[in-house]
Every structure is written in structure tokens, then in C-alpha cells.
Amino acid sequence: MSVLVFVELAAGEVKGSSLEAISYGHALGLGEVTALVLGITDERKMTGLGKYGAQKVLYSDDPKLEKGIIQAYASVVAQVFDKVNASVLVFAKSSLGDPVAANVSVKLGASLASNVVELPETRNGFVVKRSIYTGKAFAEVEMQEDKKIIGIKKNAISLKEDGADASVEKVEIDLSDEDFQVQITSEEKASGEILLPEADVVVSGGRGMKGPENWHLIEDLAKSLGAATGCSKPVSDMDWRPHHEHVGQTGLKVAPSLYIAIGISGAIQHLAGVNSSKVIVVINKDAEAPFFKAADYGIVGDAFEVVPKLTEAIKALTN
Amino acid sequence: MKILVCITNVPDTTSRIAFINNDTEFDKSGIQYVIGPYDDFALARAVELKEELGGTVTALNVGEAYGDPVIRKALAIGADDAIRINSFPKDSFFVAKQIAEVVKKGGYDLVLMGRESSDFNGGQVHGMVGEMVGLPVVSPVMKLDIENGKAKIAREIDGGKEFLEVNLPFIAGCQEPIAEWKIPNMRGIMSARTKPLQVLEPVGDETRISLKKFSLPPEKGEVKMIDEDNVEELVQLLKNEAKVI
Structure with missing residues (x-):
């Protein structure tokens, strides 16, 4: 055997x-x-x-x-x-x-x-x-x-x-x-990023990020944590981010130790993709966002102010 | 072009999941059933391909009669006819065996289904069917075009996508954004009532895994709220309490 x-x-x-x-x-x-x-x-x-x-x-x-x-x-x-x-x-x-x-x-x-x-x-x-x-x-x-x-x-x-x-x-x-019988002709792959299905920490952004031009905030936080970046379905549907970053019922189901959701309201379809995470942090300016009910830690606040401060605090800890 | 689309009959994503009979049976009470979300993408693409290239779309479900409304919905969306294999879908092997039987007899050019069902999430059936009938399998497929009997496909891989080509026929496990979900219109709903739905008995009853018991995950504790001006506290909690950074 x-x-x-x-x-x-x-x-x-x-x-x-x-x-x-x-x-x-x-x-x-x-x-x-x-x-x-x-x-x-x-x-x-x-x-x-x-x-x-x-x-x-x-x-x-x-x-x-x-x-x-x-x-x-x-x-x-x-x-x-x-x-x-x-x-x-x-x-x-x-x-x-x-x-x-x-x-x-x-x-x-x-x-x-x-x-x-x-x-x-x-x-x-x-x-x-x-x-x-x-x-x-x-x-x-x-x-x-x-x-x-x-x-x-x-x-x-x-x-x-x-x-x-x-x-x-x-x-x-x-x-x-x-x-x-199947022939692979080419591939398109983001290089150097941490693979989302493999990542132990994931930082995800939703519509609350207002546009792809603001994604550096998500990326900076992810970098400070050695995390992969993800997104909600609307973000991928609007082509702000590629589909392979879509986390949810019809996207990737992730199970990291830490999932940080920024500007994501927490539709049930999104929660279905993250409910195996060990710890969930939600940052959203709407105190009524349903995601808070599924979170371990929450901050009600403007992502554009909170996220850079959080990135700095993480950097201060790891330095 | 003869297309077979395999659909699952699953609880809507918003359903509350509960079990009965000493946790050995899913509690169907109050559950709204839908076409599996991934299968729904496969069906939408099949209907588009039919409109583009001509041909027929057959919807196939392995399940009991309570799934008929969901099969009618597939007909309303644009499938021409449907087959239901009249049995509880006991395990992936059993379901794959039923589908393989239909594929062998049907002479389909293309067999589409979702990359996985949203109830058991196995992602196994397409691979098993391919092996049973000796056809290539591609999954998860996010783009599918047919030109001169050849399929051009984009398949999702870690961190990106892969482009491939394969001759028809083959089996594909589908996911978004292969097509947009279709909502049936009134004409579709009316015509679905009279489209043929053939009910067949299953072939054999062989399974390879058997259910012992269902369970639910523990309830999530209360969320701990932190002031937006005190992100350092969050960092300390993540480090010292949750121990995840």
C-alpha cells in the first residue's frame, strides 16, 4: 500500500x-x-x-x-x-x-x-x-x-x-x-503576483472603491501583508479587474487565514466565496452593510482614508 | 449543430441550508430551486451558439420530478427539448454514468455543463463523463467560439487564462463570462409548456461514495467594531488575538 x-x-x-x-x-x-x-x-x-x-x-x-x-x-x-x-x-x-x-x-x-x-x-x-x-x-x-x-x-x-x-x-x-486532442495555443498570465487561490491573506475591493484607478490602495495594503488581491463580481463585470480575481459564488471560492473586504457590501453571492476564511475584516462606510454580520472585525469608515492608514500601521508593525 | 446542456437543480444561493432525518437528508421545505448558476452560463452560451450556427439544444437533468419547473425554465430560455433521468442524483459517478449514456446515444457535437454544481461543488461530473465516453474534457471554460468544426476556448488558470483549440465533439465545464445569464421572455415561457420533456429511467444504480451525515459549520461570533481613527487597534487584534498576521 x-x-x-x-x-x-x-x-x-x-x-x-x-x-x-x-x-x-x-x-x-x-x-x-x-x-x-x-x-x-x-x-x-x-x-x-x-x-x-x-x-x-x-x-x-x-x-x-x-x-x-x-x-x-x-x-x-x-x-x-x-x-x-x-x-x-x-x-x-x-x-x-x-x-x-x-x-x-x-x-x-x-x-x-x-x-x-x-x-x-x-x-x-x-x-x-x-x-x-x-x-x-x-x-x-x-x-x-x-x-x-x-x-x-x-x-x-x-x-x-x-x-x-x-x-x-x-x-x-x-x-x-x-x-x-486539446492544443494549448497561448496563455495570458499576470506575472509576479501572489496566486489568489493559494494566498493566506486576501485583500478584496468592491464597488466602494469607485473605479480601477483607485486600486493602488488595495494593492498597497496587499503588498504590506504579502497578500493576493481579489474583487467582487460587479468589479469584475465592469472590467475594473480581471475575472481571475473575482471572489464569490460564481468566481473563486477562497479560504485564506485572513480576508479583508473593502467597499464590498456583502451580497450573499460574495459571502459564498469567502465563508471558509478563518478571519474576516470588513471596511465599509455604510454601517448597515450586510457584510459586517459575517465579519470578525469591522471598521465603519471611508476606505480612501482608512485603507492608507491601515497600510501604514501594518508596515510599522512589520518593520 | 447538436448541443447537450446538462443542468443541475439546486437551491437558490440565498437559501437557508438545513437538514432533516437525523442530518441525513436536505430540508427542501421553503427552498426555491434554480438552474445551477454555472450550468445557467453553459445554457446561455449553448442558446447563443444555436442562434449563431443553427441546430438544437437539449437540456438534460438527472433528478426527481420536483426539478421539472427548473427544466421548463431551461426550455423557456431556449432549449428545444429536454430529458430528465428519473432518479435522485446519488453521487457524481452515478450522475456521470447517466449523462454518458445519453451522450453515447445522442450523437451530440458539443456537451456543455457548469464547472461544478453549487450544492455539492464537486466539479467532477464533466471529467468523469469525458473518460466514460472517450471524449476530451476542457474546464473551466470562460470563452467558447466554434469555427469550422473547431472550438476556440479560453480556460481559466491560476492568475490568468489559457487559450486552446479542440475539435468537436468534446465536453466542457463552463463558468462566467462565457455568456450572460438569460432571463426567459413571455414567448419563451409560453412555448416551454409544449416543448418535449422526455423522462427516462436510470441506467444501473452503481455509486462510489455514500452519504453518512450532513452538518453545519459553527455559528460565527459577534463582529468586533473598531473606530476608524484607531486602525492600530485592528492591527494589534489581528496580530495578538486572531494571530493571522
Whole structure:
């Protein structure tokens, strides 16, 4: 028995959510943990995955796998799962991980549970707790099949950081043309910013920011905290900010330790995207804004005055 | 162009979520059901593609009869006909199996659905269907155009988007801004009453996960208000009380 972890890279770095997946795989206590890395990164980063709980890293630097094509990745993950004789596959929820895991589950005949928020209960069957109704409830589900695939939600486990270096080995994979029916022609990516789904602190702005020209206030605060920036749906609909920053029911669901909402009234659709945050701070000039009811800390005040002061106070603390 | 759009029947986002029968069943009382918000985007784009390229749109739902008003709404928005697989959607695998059966028989050029349902948020069904029927899957799709049998797609990735091309047929999990939600007009609502809604029995009853119990998150405590002239206090609370910075 062993555990396989599907690891995702972002700009050559292992994503933080994948490190959580490795620590989760280790904490399962179901045998050796193998991390599968597809794409190009350096060897040191791979041996370093040992720290988080992987004993072995298998990688492929096949240029065809540099981009995340769902079928191709699914085919590789299923092959490696069998190769290492795994019983559980762990992945972190992402726009790539979700469809890849779904394909793999059919290939392997495995039970699949995603949005899992804690370690399984195994005294009576294999039961995991998953977040449902967009963060408004949980379901405990039994994974019936011998082979299991677990997709974890951010913060499902705290990172283990005390393991020894992992062994690193290149893995041979059979790829067929069938797996490459989808062709990626180009991409558009903001460089150097902290990825919103991965961020531990998120600063979001809403219509109360009055226009995209005022976003430097949000960005400055985010920078002082090492945070990612997000926005409400109207802001993304009006093209003040790109869609990948939209947090809410139909945008990204985030689960940071700290979510700071500025000039966002707190429509139920927005709350659905942030209700898994540990701590929520709301800054709004309208004392009646519904968001205050969902917040841990609130300030009633003009964002254009409060936010720069807050940025300065954070800087003073960190200097 | 034959398009299949799979829709979920889910509680409206504003619904209060509660459970009955020792927390093993969702409490449907007082719940307003809607087309899954992501599926609604997929449906809107399907109707636009039909208007642009000709063809038909079939709406498919796996669910019990209480979902029929939501299926009628899809017909009012512009689907030409509908299929309901008459069963409680037991798990993602079961639902995917039902959809795969319809896809295999139907000869569709395009199969669209939301990137995930807003009740179970699994985001799994499109991937499973693709594997079951041997078609490529693309998700989450935020832009979809069809030219000469080829789809040009923008897919959301971390921090941006990726552009890709794939030949028809394929399966797509959709999200905004692929299209604007459509509100049915009076003519649509009238015509929806007579459009065909075929009810089929499910194929098999195999599932791969089973529900044990539902639960609700703990209630949020009272919000602590801080004076706007005292942001330093907020910083201290975040550092020393909440310990998040």
C-alpha cells in the first residue's frame, strides 16, 4: 500500500496547496508517500518535498507535459498510481486538479471525494468530511472502493515541515496522441503576483472603491501583508479587474487565514466565496452593510482614508 | 449543430441550508430551486451558439420530478427539448454514468455543463463523463467560439487564462463570462409548456461514495467594531488575538 500525491507547479515552483496535499498524504499513514511532479522544476525543489512528508518524488520533464492538458495528465497519473501500487491519490483542489482527478477516478474505478476539509475517519469504513453548499455545510461521505482519490480544500491540514530529503527519480510514461486532442495555443498570465487561490491573506475591493484607478490602495495594503488581491463580481463585470480575481459564488471560492473586504457590501453571492476564511475584516462606510454580520472585525469608515492608514500601521508593525 | 446542456437543480444561493432525518437528508421545505448558476452560463452560451450556427439544444437533468419547473425554465430560455433521468442524483459517478449514456446515444457535437454544481461543488461530473465516453474534457471554460468544426476556448488558470483549440465533439465545464445569464421572455415561457420533456429511467444504480451525515459549520461570533481613527487597534487584534498576521 502507498499514497500518491499529484503535485502542481506554478512558474517552476511547487504550489503551496500541493505541499499541503503531500503533508495530508503523509498524515494518512497508509504507507510510502510518492509525489508526482509533471513539468520542469529543479532537482533541489523536488528533494525538498521530503520535508513535507514525501519519501519519493517521481517526475517527468517531457516537454509535452509542461502544460496541463487534462487527458494527458489523467493518463499519466493513472499509470503512476498503478506503478507505485498506490491505494490513495491525494490532490489539492484547483482548476486543473479537479478535472484530472475526475478522469483518473473513472480510469481506476476509484471513489473520489473533493473539497475534503480534514483527515479521514477510518474506525468504521473510510469516511471523509467535505465542504458542500459552497461552504455553508459539510457532508461526511464513505469512500466505498478500494482505490480512493481525495481532493483537499486549502487548510485541510497544517504543513508538516520536518521530513528528510526525498529520493528523486524520472518516471517513464506512455503517452498516446489520443491524450493530446486539446492544443494549448497561448496563455495570458499576470506575472509576479501572489496566486489568489493559494494566498493566506486576501485583500478584496468592491464597488466602494469607485473605479480601477483607485486600486493602488488595495494593492498597497496587499503588498504590506504579502497578500493576493481579489474583487467582487460587479468589479469584475465592469472590467475594473480581471475575472481571475473575482471572489464569490460564481468566481473563486477562497479560504485564506485572513480576508479583508473593502467597499464590498456583502451580497450573499460574495459571502459564498469567502465563508471558509478563518478571519474576516470588513471596511465599509455604510454601517448597515450586510457584510459586517459575517465579519470578525469591522471598521465603519471611508476606505480612501482608512485603507492608507491601515497600510501604514501594518508596515510599522512589520518593520 | 447538436448541443447537450446538462443542468443541475439546486437551491437558490440565498437559501437557508438545513437538514432533516437525523442530518441525513436536505430540508427542501421553503427552498426555491434554480438552474445551477454555472450550468445557467453553459445554457446561455449553448442558446447563443444555436442562434449563431443553427441546430438544437437539449437540456438534460438527472433528478426527481420536483426539478421539472427548473427544466421548463431551461426550455423557456431556449432549449428545444429536454430529458430528465428519473432518479435522485446519488453521487457524481452515478450522475456521470447517466449523462454518458445519453451522450453515447445522442450523437451530440458539443456537451456543455457548469464547472461544478453549487450544492455539492464537486466539479467532477464533466471529467468523469469525458473518460466514460472517450471524449476530451476542457474546464473551466470562460470563452467558447466554434469555427469550422473547431472550438476556440479560453480556460481559466491560476492568475490568468489559457487559450486552446479542440475539435468537436468534446465536453466542457463552463463558468462566467462565457455568456450572460438569460432571463426567459413571455414567448419563451409560453412555448416551454409544449416543448418535449422526455423522462427516462436510470441506467444501473452503481455509486462510489455514500452519504453518512450532513452538518453545519459553527455559528460565527459577534463582529468586533473598531473606530476608524484607531486602525492600530485592528492591527494589534489581528496580530495578538486572531494571530493571522
